[in-house]
Amino acid sequence: MTQTSKNIAIIGSGLVGSLLSIYLKKKGHSVTVFDRRPDIRTIEFSGRSINLAMSNRGWKSLRVVGLEERIKKIAIPLDKRAMHVNDKPVYFQKYGKEGEAIWSISRGILNRKMIDLAEGAGVVFRFNEKVWDIDLPEAKIFTGESEKSEWKEYQYELIFGCDGAFSRVRHKMQRRSRFDYSQSFINVGYKELTIPPNEDGTHKLDKNSFHIWPRGKFMLIAMPNIDGSFTCTLFLPFEGEVSFETINTEEKAKNFFKTYFPNVRKEIENLTEDFFKNPTSAMVTMKCYPWTYWNKVALVGDSAHAIVPFYGQGMNAGFEDIHVLNTLIKAHGDDWDTIFSEYQIQRKPNADAIAELSYRNFVEMSSRTADPKFLLQKKIEKWFAVKHPNKWVPVYSRVTFSERPYVEALAIGDKQEKIMEEVMKLPNIGEIWDSIEVERKILSLL
Amino acid sequence: MTQTSKNIAIIGSGLVGSLLSIYLKKKGHSVTVFDRRPDIRTIEFSGRSINLAMSNRGWKSLRVVGLEERIKKIAIPLDKRAMHVNDKPVYFQKYGKEGEAIWSISRGILNRKMIDLAEGAGVVFRFNEKVWDIDLPEAKIFTGESEKSEWKEYQYELIFGCDGAFSRVRHKMQRRSRFDYSQSFINVGYKELTIPPNEDGTHKLDKNSFHIWPRGKFMLIAMPNIDGSFTCTLFLPFEGEVSFETINTEEKAKNFFKTYFPNVRKEIENLTEDFFKNPTSAMVTMKCYPWTYWNKVALVGDSAHAIVPFYGQGMNAGFEDIHVLNTLIKAHGDDWDTIFSEYQIQRKPNADAIAELSYRNFVEMSSRTADPKFLLQKKIEKWFAVKHPNKWVPVYSRVTFSERPYVEALAIGDKQEKIMEEVMKLPNIGEIWDSIEVERKILSLL
Incomplete structure (x- = not known):
């Protein structure tokens, strides 16, 4: 069906926001993306990201707008797990049939690339512009330096909230009656660490593996980057005998790695320095409903359904939201009431399902693997x-x-x-x- | 144990806030209660309240500060249910053993009385003063005309959030990491209606009964007031065949009451007028954790645990919070760290339990009674x-x-x-x- 060009605002220039902007721009809409943070292309990454594992759902959504091959160039296929158990040789578990792989990709590199591609397609980005309020029925947004400063008002026809687990857009919807919402944190946090490349730029561990050092209540994982390094993530309880709370000196951090990760220890340069420099991040399952407001506002990605990362599906689920939206747009043209209503009806049970699967994987890994x-x-x-x-x-x-x-x-x-x-x-x-x-x-x- | 006098702010002058203020004042603290609304003693009630059923837990908490007898004077004991089934005589179900009763009391009358008593005890009330922000670690509160106006800053030593299910204090705590939160609405709403007294001031129905007109997916209840009237509450699905959505004309409202509540219809004066004048309210189960911030801030009552009203325990549970706090204060003196930490550890499982029981009663009433x-x-x-x-x-x-x-x-x-x-x-x-x-x-x- 044909579609009238709309004036659309997307809040959030993360992966979901920038991919959605490309989709909508290709349909002929006028698209502006707002982000309260600076342009990620101009800053260093934050040191708090788990590498992404792009799998079939993600690739499908990139393929539709012709981005699959371009993104594959900045990703590394992993066709197996590499399990590191102390005092045993590494053993490998193939993921599946020939050719089945997940793809390791740096969130920062991917996000920069996506914004480049969106900008190339004609999307307008307004970085460092903080959205403080949204008039849902009127599709207006209000931005300003601070919550109490003078605000600037923008009028749009549609607004998409792609502003993540702590979404400001959802926050506004949440104040209305009959809005169901839950956020539930797990008692485990994570911290980013890095295995640098060899001097010749090659990887220190097998680069086509998802490396796991399971240790019962905690674990370390490593995923390769295209520059020869690995981004490692240490998952560890916040409190308890062995925890972020108790590992509070360089000495204790050294001992922790010596005891539990003796082999990987020598690979991670600046181990204890990074351990105390990098932040400890929390993980949340966030559910809400409804995801849309009339035919004006819709939540997409983490703003609608944030999940714990133990299935590697957060980004994939967000990209699949966009794919579903696109299918509905094709079917219903200008009927945004139906598009939004069908979108949330179709996606909500699936978002709940992947939230449940991800949480179960966490429980399985932290309590059943022994x-x-x-x-x-x-x-x-x-x-x-x-x-x-x-x-x-x-x-x-x-x-x-x-x-x-x-x-x-x-x-x-x-x-x-x-x-x-x-x-x-x-x-x-x-x-x-x-x-x-x-x-x-x-x-x-x- | 002895306690040093503290400068304490309570946010919210509802039932829980005003009772807590009396408890704390009696311990020698300096207590100020803020409320964004006007003094309830100076305004008409809102027409959106379900009458309260005070039961043992509530009375226990009033007894400790010597208020039981004074409040019993404005309450009516109900020792039985009166079941109204169409085409059958009313039948009565005794609640329990001799003397066991719940007490019907008007929220407005009780709230006015509690504020009088608190003021008499020396508590300071600041009505019409809106709290917009709280500095949790510093125990500061910020008030002002609007969110964007000039704010006034107050410094306290302890802050209690008694500001209900949509608590501003909790809202501030909620923005922190690792704060678990959920709000879940049921698909049934409620509306207040009134059965006026007879001309001689007596009650039109048995005044010592909790009157119920069960009708499967919906029901009407009535609880007596001391002025001879009954406050009725109609519980009805928001959407569906027989629902607030479909009963949208005077004609349809008349037919609805004629069909399902033929006997009570003639007792409710201005039935259809009230039906359209009074608001339709939603019901939510709200859970969160933690309930406290260091030794500075604590949530009490609905701000920590809002429940659906089908067990008549919302106020009782909030009053019991205060009783538990009081016991801990007695045991731990100035050690507010321990008081707050023990308070939430003791109360959270009980709040979850009464939330579950209340929700189950809703499910039972709406789907199993047939x-x-x-x-x-x-x-x-x-x-x-x-x-x-x-x-x-x-x-x-x-x-x-x-x-x-x-x-x-x-x-x-x-x-x-x-x-x-x-x-x-x-x-x-x-x-x-x-x-x-x-x-x-x-x-x-x-």
Whole structure:
């Protein structure tokens, strides 16, 4: 359907805001992006970012506007996990079938590139301009130096809130009655660390792997950058015996790494310096509803659904929002009432599903990976999936390498979990786990 | 333990704020209460209040500061429910043992009385003074005409946020990292209506009953006032076949009452006029954590835990917060760190429990009261409780007529529900429900 050109404001020049601006600009709209922060192209990155793992949903959304190949040039494919267990050689777990990979990409580099591409397409960016208030029914925004200074007023026809987990746009919607909202923090924080490149610019660890050092209640991960370095993320409880609270001196930090990460320790230059220099960040699951206000305002990405990062799907889910919006725009033309209403109806259950899956992955990683019964269950699932690849697609693959709805992945995952509960009840399951009996049992329950 | 006199600000002059001010004043503190609204003693009530049901927890908290008897003079004891089913005579259900009653009291009258008493005790009230910002670590508050006007700064030693479900104090705490928060609205709204007194000033319905007209997805309740009138509350879905949305003309409102509340219709003067004049209000469950900031700021009452009104416990829970605070103050003297930390640790699980119980009562009333199986279950429970009053105390009594923690009531309620699930599975339960077999079954499961 044809669409009338609209005057559109996007709040937030992050990944979702800049990709959405490209989509809308290509449809012929006039698009201005506001950001309270300076242009990310002019500043150093903040040292508080987990590297991104672009997977199928993200690529699909980039492909539609012809960006896939350009972005792949600044990304590195990871086709396996590299598990680092103390006193054992590294072992590798392939993600899936031939060619299935997640792509490591630096948030900063990607964001700069996206803004370049948007600007090239004709999108106007207004950096360092702080939005303090939004008139939702009138689609007006108010900006100024501070909350109490003189404000400038802008009139738009549509406003998109892409301003992240602590969205100002949502904040305004939240004050209205009957707006459901929740934010829930986990008791684990994270900190960015860096493994620099070798002197010749090559990577110090296998560059096509997602590196994990699991340690029960905490873990370290590393993802490669195109400059030969790795961005590492240390996930650690805020409080407790081994925690950000208790590791409060250089001595204690050194001992912590010596005890738990003896091999990686020598790779991370300035380890303790970075540990105390870089901020400790919190992680939140944020849910809300509705996501839209009439045919005027819509939330997209983290502003509508922020999730914990343990499934690597935050950006992918945000990009998929845009893809869904685009499909609805194509179908409904100028009928923004229907576009917005369908958008939130379609996306809300899927956002809830990936929030749940991400949270479960956190619980699994922090409490179940040391449980021998859980490890046996995972071993059986893997064994069965290899024997019957069409009958047992793991949830991870459904989320990461498919474009089917997240709700479907969650529902099938629940079904698989129920089956495995029955299987784990079999007497002597520890001995017979790879027997024909177990195989038949699973087949009968499927 | 002895306590040093502190300079204390309370934000909010509602029931919880004014009772807390009396408690603190009696301990020798200097207490100022701020409220953005005018003095409730100088204005007409708003027409959007459900009458309060004071029960044991509320009375306990009033007793400690010697107010029980004074407040009982403006309250009416209700020792039973009066159920109004169409085409049947009214039937009465006693709440419990002899003398057990909830007390109907008008929010406005109670609030006025509490402010009088607080003022008499030496508490300073600053009405019409809007708090816009709070410096949490410094315990400063900022007030002014508007968010953008010149602000006045006040320095205190302690600040209590008693400013209700949409608390400004909590709002400030909410912006900090690791603050868990949720607000969840139900799809039913409510509207206040009034049954005026007879000409001689007497009540038109039995004045010692809590009147209920259950109608499945909606219901009407009425609670007596001391002036002979009843405050009625109509609970009705916002949207759907029979809803606030669809009843949008005088004609439709008349038909609605004619169809569903034929007997009460003639008692409510100005029925349709009130229906369109009075606002439709939403109901929310709000949870958050933490409730305190260092030894400086604490949330009390609805600002920390707003619940839906279907258990009649909102004010009682808020008053119980104060009672708990008072006990901790007695135990820990000047150690406000410990007082605040113990306060939130003790109260949070209980606030969550009464939120859950209140929400369940809403679900029960709106979807289960028409289910014959559910009604049978309730009949069996009642029959068993009469036979074994010490072995089966209903959850309602544990919540309403006891001072034991809400968590305990919830846990025992869950246990009772599990037992009844088993009982309801017995073959022919419909016929044998009052048999020795069922009695033995329950006894064996207890």
